[in-house]
Amino acid sequence: ETFDNPNRDYLFLSKGHDVPALYGTFVELGWLDAARLKNHLSAADNIYWHPNTKIDGIEFHSGSLGHLPSVSIGVAMDIKLRGGKNKVVCILGDGELNEGSCWEAVLVANAYKLDNLIFVIDRNHFQANMRTEDLIPLEPLHDKFTAFGAVVKRIDGHDFNALHDTFSTFPFEKDKLNVVICDTVRGKGLPSIEERADRWFCNFTEGEVNSLLKELEGEAMTELESETLVVR
């Protein structure tokens, strides 16, 4: 019912490799039948490592970093042209901010006073292989966005009250791009993975997955041997 309504709020996941989180959310929302998740990487379905529009609820395909900031700009521009009130949210990774196209997009979004557009930065402090600050330092990130003309909020990305309050007060300032930097912990809830660059992209064994699921429930830590096989 909301999938094609032009007055819907739009979500663009520019950080495409986060799509498992979207799949999980869509299952919770009843948009995606949980049974389909076992079709992951099967040619019989369309569930693979990055978002695609064959999955109901996904607005645009992504996976190539730094694309959806500008795509979301186009949508926000059209909504403004048509006098719409709906909002456009684009989620970016902090590693993704290495791509110049992201900053180009911030400049253009600011020039066109797109206060109906929100760039949410998943500031988990990691890129593919290491901490962002050890490779391409981003701090002070708040100042970078402000200097580019955006109005910026920075919150704890795991604090649902802060998230709720922040996302229900738009625009932060008239005629300005909204940017929400969400400080998060990569692998939050799984101490054996949290903040472990070598545990970012692994083929965990069946056993490891089961113990990780228990760990998520707060039981014992998991003994992990699988090494990362980062393909980035």
Add this chain to the structure above:
Amino acid sequence: MTYEELLKQTALNDERFIVMTAENRALVRTLPAVLKGRFIDTGITEQTMIGAAAGLALRGRIPVVHALSSFLTMRAFEFIRTDAGIPNLPLKLSSFIPGFLSDGNGATHQSIEDIALMRGIPNMTVFAAADEDDLVKMLPQIWQLPNPSYVRICTRTSLYKHNDFEMGKAEVISEGSDVTILTYGFMFEQCLIAKDILESEGLSVGLLNMRSLKPVDEAAILKVVKNSEMLVTVEDHFQTGGLYSILAEVLLENQKTAKVLPIALKEKWFKPARLNEVLEYEGFTGKQIAEKILGTRVNATQPEIALTEFAE
């Protein structure tokens, strides 16, 4: 009718149209005042312009996008391929100063691999206009296609009055049994001259203005292969990936062969200069083309070549 007038009328009559540019206003100078919110200049940001155009197209708009050919097709290539090609969105790319028309800019601005690049994108359609008359006859249909389209823009005035455009079809200027020249875009002007010179030398000369490179007019190609001793492809493009390659693909697909002389840029960028001097230096004037085809000198005179508006 000029390109700008056609675009203005089209956009005023159909609010789906959005005119965009990466600060190349040469073709659209009067449109900002007329189209207001539906004219979007994203500044010198080819990638953001294409991504935003895709977002607008998602909302049902038809973005007509303007940029210098080399930056549009190379700087923004991945955005065109991924944000317009994959979802098959109707972005209409107006590619400014392609081929020799970049004259004195130098290699940085020379877009002589654009046909190869653009035709390699699934769903993308590829066109080239010989001059402004040809252009305004082709664009209305191109702008209504549901697919993304790439058009080499040429707004030079020409003496030749073109036929109406039929999607995917070449314009048959003449048929000839000795030789048929196949060309597209700006080079049409010089091929017309070459044809006249060759005819005065007693040859029966065919000339095809291809207009559409993808889809290409296979029937027209196969016909000239049958009826012409020799074919000549003429293009201000690298020999690899352009019309010569397209012709080779058509021949192979139909298990045909032909004697073909490719006149193209061979693994090099061309000499930057005033346009007439570029053609002279690189051997692409009508007279030089005729001489290459004949294999001998001719004493015909090469008509004057108008300069580009910037070089006057």
